[in-house]
Amino acid sequence: MSKGIYSAWLDWPVGGEIFANIYATDWENEYVEFAEVSDLDDIRDSILDQFNELTERFDRLAHGEAPSQDSRNGHRKYLWEFFELISTDQIDGYKQQMQFFSNALGEKINGLDSDSSTGIIISNTNPVRPRIIQNKPKWEDIQLKPSVFPPAIHSHEPSDFPDLTLEINSKIPLSQKGISNGVASLDASGKIPASQVPVFDPALQIVNTIVQRNALTPIGNLPVYVKDATGDPTVSTGGAFYLFEIASSTWIKLSEMESMDIIQSWINIIDKPTTFPPDPHSHTIANITGLQTQLDSKRNNGNIPASEIEESIYKRFVSDSEKRVWNNEVFEFGELYGSIPFGTIFNGNRTVKVKLIGNLTISSLNGGYEGNVYLIVFTQDGTGGRTITLPSNVKIPTGESPDLGANKVSILTMYFDGTNYLGSWKKGWA
Numbered sequence: 045m046s047k048g049i050y051s052a053w054l055d056w057p058v059g060g061e062i063f064a065n066i067y068a069t070d071w072e073n074e075y076v077e078f079a080e081v082s083d084l085d086d087i088r089d090s091i092l093d094q095f096n097e098l099t100e101r102f103d104r105l106a107h108g109e110a111p112s113q114d115s116r117n118g119h120r121k122y123l124w125e126f127f128e129l130i131s132t133d134q135i136d137g138y139k140q141q142m143q144f145f146s147n148a149l150g151e152k153i154n155g156l157d158s159d160s161s162t163g164i165i166i167s168n169t170n171p172v173r174p175r176i177i178q179n180k181p182k183w184e185d186i187q188l189k190p191s192v193f194p195p196a197i198h199s200h201e202p203s204d205f206p207d208l209t210l211e212i213n214s215k216i217p218l219s220q221k222g223i224s225n226g227v228a229s230l231d232a233s234g235k236i237p238a239s240q241v242p243v244f245d246p247a248l249q250i251v252n253t254i255v256q257r258n259a260l261t262p263i264g265n266l267p268v269y270v271k272d273a274t275g276d277p278t279v280s281t282g283g284a285f286y287l288f289e290i291a292s293s294t295w296i297k298l299s300e301m302e303s304m305d306i307i308q309s310w311i312n313i314i315d316k317p318t319t320f321p322p323d324p325h326s327h328t329i330a331n332i333t334g335l336q337t338q339l340d341s342k343r344n345n346g347n348i349p350a351s352e353i354e355e356s357i358y359k360r361f362v363s364d365s366e367k368r369v370w371n372n373e374v375f376e377f378g379e380l381y382g383s384i385p386f387g388t389i390f391n392g393n394r395t396v397k398v399k400l401i402g403n404l405t406i407s408s409l410n411g412g413y414e415g416n417v418y419l420i421v422f423t424q425d426g427t428g429g430r431t432i433t434l435p436s437n438v439k440i441p442t443g444e445s446p447d448l449g450a451n452k453v454s455i456l457t458m459y460f461d462g463t464n465y466l467g468s469w470k471k472g473w474a
Contacts, residue, residue: 257295262288273300365392369413381430383407390418390460397421400430409435414462422446422454438465447471 165178183189202209220226228236249268251257254275257268266288270276273284282301289296310316329335353361362370375393381402388411389396398404400422412418424430428450434440438458446454446469453473458465 257286260288262290265290267298268295368392369394369416379425380404387411390416395419395421397423399423399425400432401425403431403433405433406435406438409438409465412460412465414460416460418458418460418465420456420458422456424448424450424452424454426450428452434467437463438467440467440469444469447473449474 165176167175167177169175216227222229222237222240228240231237247266249260249266250271251260251268252271254270254273257270260266260268268286268288269283270286271283273279273286274281276284276297278297279300284300285298286295287298288294310320329339350361355361369392372394374395374397375389377396377398379399379401381400381404383405385408386396386406387408389409390412394412394416396419398420404422422432424447429448431448432446432454434456438456446452446456451474452471454469454471456467456469458467460466
């Protein structure tokens with residue numbers, strides 16, 4: 045088995061992240077990484093630490109004792125009895141190799157100081173602790189860099205800057221500063237020049253009437269008191285104060301002796317609703333004082349129950365059909381032909397009128413009240429000859445028939461006995 049460190053060296057890639065790895069060969073001649081150093085200031089200290097560690101290991105091998113109970117014969121043994129130890133000369137040789145390695149490392153660091161191609165500059169002002177004073181990557185190593193630098197002279201369209209047009213339009217052009225109908229400019233002290241401040245004549249004018257006020261020719265803003273301002277439609281009596289505004293050439297009423305025309309701003313009104321006019325909304329009955337009491341005293345919606353109506357032999361409620369029967373309202377059936385059911389028509393009417401435009405069969409006839417007399421008036425059309433067939437519960441004496449002549453009128457008069465209609469024809473009318 046070989047015993048010795050054959051070599052040690054520094055792996056220090058330049059141009060990327062700054063770090064260094066120290067390697068050496070172990071007893072089996074295999075590479076062992078002793079240290080990784082990321083700070084150049086610590087490289088020399090790291091080398092010395094590794095060397096001291098090796099020295100301590102050698103010392104333990106040379107002079108350390110084995111455990112008190114040995115598996116061979118129970119006697120205390122020294123390690124040097126089993127193999128040859130590393131000599132002092134060999135250790136001195138290691139020191140020389142380490143010194144050589146340290147010198148080579150220093151030369152390499154010094155060489156980097158003058159190697160501009162790496163982009164790294166190291167200051168050796170203190171050779172024991174060199175310092176990196178520049179770490180600039182090479183241009184070809186930079187990713188996503190522009191194709192030309194400095195960039196070539198070029199221009200942009202307003203559309204390249206979405207908000208630029210809005211910003212420009214929100215500014216006041218310089219041409220509008222310090223001119224009529226423009227904006228005031230500022231002097232060196234940040235104040236509006238006196239030449240751009242509107243003229244105000246503080247001399248109060250007093251006149252007798254609105255006519256005299258209107259005859260004035262102010263050259264600036266002018267306050268005027270009118271003793272009798274009733275010539276102003278807004279003043280009913282007494283005088284009023286006015287201000288002539290030169291910019292608008294109008295008289296502005298400031299106050300009057302009788303009262304003030306106050307126009308209150310909505311924002312200054314307190315306890316106002318959140319919106320006005322109010323949004324559509326509703327209230328419960330409880331929100332309105334006394335409403336429930338008033339409602340309780342009223343009748344509910346809907347029909348009035350018969351039990352709440354006082355009837356007598358002189359008055360009672362009647363149906364619409366009863367009223368029609370009592371009033372003998374005529375029911376106009378209109379033009380008929382074919383098979384037609386009359387049904388319970390006599391429940392609501394006692395007289396029915398029919399215009400015949402073809403042969404007619406009355407398929408059914410019901411309703412009415414026993415003891416009542418009912419009429420059906422048949423009128424032939426201009427053609428005539430329209431036959432009439434009656435249901436079996438209509439009884440007509442033998443030999444009686446309607447008049448089938450053109451435009452002839454025949455009346456069927458019937459007495460209702462509760463089952464049958466006992467009828468008779470009356471005719472001969474045109």
